Amino acid sequence: MHSKISPLRIRTANDNAIQPQGQFVLYWMIANRRTRWNFSLQRAVEWAQDLDKPLVILEALRCDYRWASDRLHRFVIQGMIDNAAALRKDPVSYLPYLERQPGDGSGFLARLAREACVVVADDFPCFFLPRMISVASKQIPCRFELVDSNGLLPMRATDKVFLRAYDFRRYLQKELKPHLFELPAADPLTKVRLPKLETMPSEITKRWPTEDEEILRELVNNLDEFPIDHSVGPALFDGGQQAATHQLNEFLNKRLVHYADSRNQPQQEVASGLSPYLHFGHISAHEVFAATMNHEKWTPDKLAAKATGSSTGWWGVSETAESFLDELITWRELGYNMCSKRDDYARYSSLPDWAQATLAEHADDPREHVYSLDEFESAHTHDELWNAAQRQLVREGRMHNYLRMLWGKKILEWSPTPQDALAVMIELNNKYAVDGRNPNSYSGIFWVLGRYDRAWGPERPIFGKIRYMSSENTARKVKVKEYIKKYGPNGQQDLF
Structure with missing residues (x-):
């Protein structure tokens, strides 16, 4: 089959063949949760056209993923509502599935795949998705493709792991130009004619009932029936x-x-x-x-x-x-x-050797302040600016980008060990930030500890040669008085 998508963006996740006797092409939407500018959807449409088969789109939401909360669930369900509306008149069958109890969705994908000619899914390299794909690849009896729609440079365009932004930027300036003209279709379903799926096997629809648009709209603001963390409320902004x-x-x-x-x-x-x-x-x-x-x-x-x-x-x-x-x-x-x-991207051992060495040399340095995870989480430190940044994260689901750097540096300074600091940063960022659990957020966290950076002088207690930041210097560089007031202990709403 001729494809308009670069071969660098497509890889197979199993060795199974296309099943031309299947009832439909299945797109399992797990990371590119959109109907526009989506190479994965575009690839699924190509298969459906080539095989003259209906297209089924499964977008599912588990209830037992790490850090599952009202905040993250609401954001994803809002996206489902938009997808349902966008696909309402298109020649596809959209299946938005919400798992009510852990394990309820088990077997759904495998059962759908038994009816499929080809399964297409999103190639996303972070959080639990690679493990989920690995498990699914053993359960899907037909050809199973993963499509990279993450960024302008296909992830497989290079085998090198870049250790500095400068080196990666220089590589991009040499190699990115051809990829600038390989954009996904703005609307992969425009003027597409596909056969419509008449019926789904009743054993599937009865065991795994999907939601209609009206139910999704009711659920998005009433998530009590889901066994998730209800203490982490909705973000200040909507998803979709x-x-x-x-x-x-x-x-x-x-x-x-x-x-x-x-x-x-x-x-x-x-x-x-x-x-x-x-x-x-x-x-x-x-x-x-x-x-x-x-x-x-x-x-x-x-x-x-x-x-x-x-x-x-x-x-x-x-x-x-x-x-x-x-x-x-x-x-x-x-x-x-x-x-x-690198599978170890979230482990302390993935830090550059120089960073691990200098942090180890200063691991036993005295700490003037040491806080527990609970104290960090509830913004109970001596530092008003740090507390304000943490409150913004908890209340809104986001933090000002510049203050994220200071936030991480102070956690390093106020934790018993650098390893403890890493664990605190990952926990708080992934629990509260809507953009957490992402390659880019791990870059920011590990930058605090030296990834993508260089050794700095003068060498300091606790930090060693790791780049140092302080709230005092930050307050001299940027204006923070109104920010501290806005996210003070009595601002907007209480933390818990």
């Missing part, structure tokens, strides 16, 4: 394709112009706010890139001829857009490079 598109348009039209100068200012909201939507696949990095370049009236001839590794000047767009693209592409995809190549 529509919210993601609105966020992108607001950023490009109102905040991008200030991005380069003011994105480190906690009291100014100029960041894109797109990372939660990118994490859950409610928007594509390709769509964000295309919209940004259209906003900048960019053409490929504006690219610099030489790869320098510089974070500015290569794209040939405004300073603010260059700064944003470096975050969207270089820093974001650097994390995907690590997670797709």
Whole structure:
């Protein structure tokens, strides 16, 4: 079958053959939870057209994943509502499935796969998804493909793990250009004619009933029946394709112009706010890139001829857009490079040797302040700025990007060991941040401990040669008075 998708983005997860006698092509939507700009959906449509079969889309939500909460469930279900609405008139069968009790969904995918010609799923290198794919590959009796729709550079375009952003950026400037013209279809189902699935076997529909759009809308604000953490309430912002598109348009039209100068200012909201939507696949990095370049009236001839590794000047767009693209592409995809190549990306032992060595040398240094996980979580430290950042994370599901760095550095300074600090950062970030559990969030956490960084002087207690940050220096560099007031102990709402 001829495909418009680069072979670098497609890999098989088992050795089974296509089953032409199957009833449909199945797209198992697990990471790219959207109907637009989605290579995985595009690939599934290609198979359905080639085999002249109906297309079934399964989007399921377990209830027993780590850190399952009202916050994360609501965000995903809001995405399901948008998907149901978007697919309402398309020639596909959309199956949004919500597991009510642990294990209820067991066997659903395998049973659907018995009816399928081909199964297509998203290739995502982080959290529990790779393990889930590994298990599923043994249960699917037909061809099982994984499609990479994560970023502009296919994860398999290089075998190298890049240790510095500069090196990765220089590689991108040499090798990315051909991939800039390999964008997914904006709407893979436009003008597509497929046979409609008449009926699903009753044993499937009875054992694993899926939700209609109306029920999803009722459930999104009433999650009590799910055995998840109800103490972590909804985020301050909504999930789904529509919210993601609105966020992108607001950023490009109102905040991008200030991005380069003011994105480190906690009291100014100029960041894109797109990372939660990118994490859950409610928007594509390709769509964000295309919209940004259209906003900048960019053409490929504006690219610099030489790869320098510089974070500015290569794209040939405004300073603010260059700064944003470096975050969207270089820093974001650097994390995907690590997670797709190393299974130990979330372990302390994955830190650079120099970082482990200097932290070990200072492991026994006296700590003026030492806090427990509970004290960190409830923002009970002596530091007003750190407490404010933690309260923002708990209350809103996000934290100002610049303060995330300070937040992590202080956890390192106030923990008994660097290993304890890592465990605290992972727990709090993954529990409360909507964009947690992502390659990019692990990059930020491990940067605190030296990943993607270099040795710094002067050597300090506890930190050794790890880059140091303090709340006092931060307050001198950026304005924080109103931020501290906004996220003070009496601001907005209580923590628990």
